[in-house]
Amino acid sequence: MSSLVLGTAGHVDHGKTTLVKALTGIDTDRFQEEKDRGLTIDIGFAHLDLAPDIRAGIVDVPGHHDFLTNMLAGSTGIDAVLLVVAAHEGPMPQTREHLQIASLLGLDAGVIALTHVDRVDAEFAELAGATAAEEVRDIIGCDWPVVQVDAPRGTGLDDLREELRRLAESLPQPSDDPVFRLPVDRSFTISGAGTVVTGTIWSGHVAVGSRVRILPAGHEARVRSLQVHSEEKKEVGPRQRCAASLVGISRHQVERGDTLVTDASWRPSSRLGVKLRLLKDGTRPVEHGQRIRLFMGTGEVMARVALSQEHALEPGDTAAAVLECEADVVARTGDRFIIRFYSPVELLGGGRVAEVNPPRHWRDRVANWNACLEAEARESIEAALRLAGARGTTGAELRLATPHRIATDLPQEWNAIRIGDRWFDPEQRDRMSSQLRLWMEQAHRDAPLDSGLALQSLRAAGGKEAAPQLIEASIERLAGSGDIVIDGPRVRLAGHRVQLGRHEQATQDVLVQAISTGGFMPPSPADLADLCSAPRPLINSLLKLLIEAGVLIQLTPDLLLTASAERDLRDKVLRVLGETDCPTPSNFREALGVTRRYLIPMLEYLDSIGWTERSSDGRLPGPLARAALMESKTE
Numbered sequence: 304m305s306s307l308v309l310g311t312a313g314h315v316d317h318g319k320t321t322l323v324k325a326l327t328g329i330d331t332d333r334f335q336e337e338k339d340r341g342l343t344i345d346i347g348f349a350h351l352d353l354a355p356d357i358r359a360g361i362v363d364v365p366g367h368h369d370f371l372t373n374m375l376a377g378s379t380g381i382d383a384v385l386l387v388v389a390a391h392e393g394p395m396p397q398t399r400e401h402l403q404i405a406s407l408l409g410l411d412a413g414v415i416a417l418t419h420v421d422r423v424d425a426e427f428a429e430l431a432g433a434t435a436a437e438e439v440r441d442i443i444g445c446d447w448p449v450v451q452v453d454a455p456r457g458t459g460l461d462d463l464r465e466e467l468r469r470l471a472e473s474l475p476q477p478s479d480d481p482v483f484r485l486p487v488d489r490s491f492t493i494s495g496a497g498t499v500v501t502g503t504i505w506s507g508h509v510a511v512g513s514r515v516r517i518l519p520a521g522h523e524a525r526v527r528s529l530q531v532h533s534e535e536k537k538e539v540g541p542r543q544r545c546a547a548s549l550v551g552i553s554r555h556q557v558e559r560g561d562t563l564v565t566d567a568s569w570r571p572s573s574r575l576g577v578k579l580r581l582l583k584d585g586t587r588p589v590e591h592g593q594r595i596r597l598f599m600g601t602g603e604v605m606a607r608v609a610l611s612q613e614h615a616l617e618p619g620d621t622a623a624a625v626l627e628c629e630a631d632v633v634a635r636t637g638d639r640f641i642i643r644f645y646s647p648v649e650l651l652g653g654g655r656v657a658e659v660n661p662p663r664h665w666r667d668r669v670a671n672w673n674a675c676l677e678a679e680a681r682e683s684i685e686a687a688l689r690l691a692g693a694r695g696t697t698g699a700e701l702r703l704a705t706p707h708r709i710a711t712d713l714p715q716e717w718n719a720i721r722i723g724d725r726w727f728d729p730e731q732r733d734r735m736s737s738q739l740r741l742w743m744e745q746a747h748r749d750a751p752l753d754s755g756l757a758l759q760s761l762r763a764a765g766g767k768e769a770a771p772q773l774i775e776a777s778i779e780r781l782a783g784s785g786d787i788v789i790d791g792p793r794v795r796l797a798g799h800r801v802q803l804g805r806h807e808q809a810t811q812d813v814l815v816q817a818i819s820t821g822g823f824m825p826p827s828p829a830d831l832a833d834l835c836s837a838p839r840p841l842i843n844s845l846l847k848l849l850i851e852a853g854v855l856i857q858l859t860p861d862l863l864l865t866a867s868a869e870r871d872l873r874d875k876v877l878r879v880l881g882e883t884d885c886p887t888p889s890n891f892r893e894a895l896g897v898t899r900r901y902l903i904p905m906l907e908y909l910d911s912i913g914w915t916e917r918s919s920d921g922r923l924p925g926p927l928a929r930a931a932l933m934e935s936k937t938e
């Protein structure tokens with residue numbers, strides 16, 4: 304069974320509702336007020352079998368200008384238009400306005416039903432039909448067939464059904480886009496079924512039992528049951544009008560304008576990068592900062608237009624812009640929308656979303672927006688990756704960032720690299736590598752006495768905006784190409800050598816001399832700074848170099864011994880351990896000739912390297928000392 308959704312269009316009182324009832328037997332005017340006034344106020348729904356295997360959902364819209372907001376909520380998800388024009392009046396203002404909306408929504412399939420033909424003669428009807436077809440050609444750019452009908456008497460209905468069947472068969476297959484989305488056009492409660500929402504499925508499928516999110520608020524719910532035209536279904540898909548009863552959500556948490564989704568990648572945003580088109584016969588320009596009404600999906604939100612140009616947009620113009628909305632909206636790249644003037648409410652134009660939540664500085668992104676919206680799949684997706692920048696994008700996010708359908712993996716020959724679960728524009732990796740290189744050059748210049756830098760600070764130099772996997776891959780690449788050398792937690796540029804000046808060399812010699820002379824009780828770094836009358840940072844850097852070179856051993860931050868003194872210390876301690884059973888600190892103090900201030904850090908250091916081991920009575924040989932004692936016994 305194939306399906307489609309038809310939307311009526313046309314001026315008030317031209318006979319849309321009457322025609323839908325004649326075709327389907329369903330009165331789409333649901334409210335008493337509509338019946339009393341003989342006027343459609345809100346959208347109504349019906350369905351029609353066009354062939355044994357083709358079922359059309361019908362959204363009947365109001366023609367009165369005052370209810371255009373409701374008309375828009377009904378029209379955004381439709382596949383084709385049933386334009387109703389009364390023969391005795393011909394095309395009228397809302398005929399034209401509805402066609403303009405269809406054009407802005409990218410709808411080019413339709414049929415013209417010329418109603419009220421019983422009220423005019425054949426020649427007049429012919430002329431009215433030709434005028435309506437001309438109007439369609441002018442606004443939509445297509446030839447739509449004209450069928451003359453007299454709905455109250457049932458004349459012409461078979462011809463119309465036939466034309467609608469042909470129209471349904473001519474529609475391209477629905478896209479196999481897997482991303483489920485249902486903009487909600489009604490929500491209500493039914494006792495026993497709980498909260499029910501209805502709408503036209505824009506894409507993807509949803510099944511009974513699925514978990515859904517209701518955006519922009521983010522409420523979660525579970526689908527209890529699904530119906531299409533009052534028939535229970537296990538699963539529903541694109542081009543179907545469906546009613547879903549939801550568990551876990553109250554009627555007040557979901558309303559027209561909300562969107563049901565299943566994918567976790569949807570991010571509601573109040574900023575949209577768009578390509579805007581103003582109607583050529585509009586009467587108003589749009590200036591930078593203009594407040595407008597934005598219609599997307601089934602919702603309406605106030606927004607301000609930020610233009611990239613200084614002068615106003617004139618009717619007929621097309622331009623890139625950012626819409627700063629007064630509430631979050633749910634959109635993906637390629638979505639179409641309509642804008643109307645804030646007050647008086649006049650149709651201005653519409654456009655397509657090029658980027659959801661673009662950054663503040665967006666003017667240099669417009670070329671990529673154009674490619675993303677207008678180019679073929681490869682170019683469009685590569686543009687989306689460029690827009691994603693160093694943050695990259697997951698496959699699921701990428702699906703929402705291009706109007707094209709994406710397979711799980713992008714073809715190898717495309718300009719796209721995958722790192723972990725994210726896709727990047729390859730240039731991002733090159734850019735990140737040079738950014739990190741430059742940072743290292745600067746860091747080495749800033750700390751010339753540091754033989755290396757903390758790897759962690761190199762990672763941080765990649766920036767908060769960048770995906771950690773891009774930074775890591777760029778570091779690995781720099782290491783792989785031999786540009787940088789990673790040594791544990793330290794990293795340096797391959798060519799980096801510490802060059803000591805004459806003065807620094809002399810100071811370093813004094814340090815070694817002083818520490819060496821100090822034996823087991825050397826001066827602390829603070830004492831050394833005083834001794835050399837040198838700043839502490841310089842002393843620290845020089846000491847660090849000596850530690851890295853193995854000349855000095857750091858027992859604690861304040862206690863450094865020469866390598867030979869440290870060896871001597873271990874030998875002496877080993878001797879005490881060999882001669883005394885579980886020696887106490889005073890045994891060691893005697894043997895080493897040091898004060899307690901030195902002894903305690905020394906013993907703690909020896910514990911930490913496994914030379915000694917603490918016990919309740921004193922010290923025992925640690926694993927290293929035991930091995931050394933064994934060795935000396937066997938010798």
Ligand SMILES: Nc1nc2c(ncn2[C@@H]2O[C@H](COP(=O)(O)OP(=O)(O)OP(=O)(O)O)[C@@H](O)[C@H]2O)c(=O)[nH]1
Pocket residue numbers: 313314315316317318319320321322341342343344364365366367387418419420421422452453454455
């Ligand atoms: N004579 C004649 N009357 C018609 C025909 N179609 C509709 N009508 C009458 O025209 C009036 C308006 O018809 P509706 O179907 O309510 O018009 P509509 O386009 O749905 O109006 P809105 O929804 O308010 O825009 C009703 O009184 C209908 O009976 C027709 O083909 N011939």
Ligand SMILES: [Mg+2]
Pocket residue numbers: 319320321342343363364365366
């Ligand atoms: Mg009506």
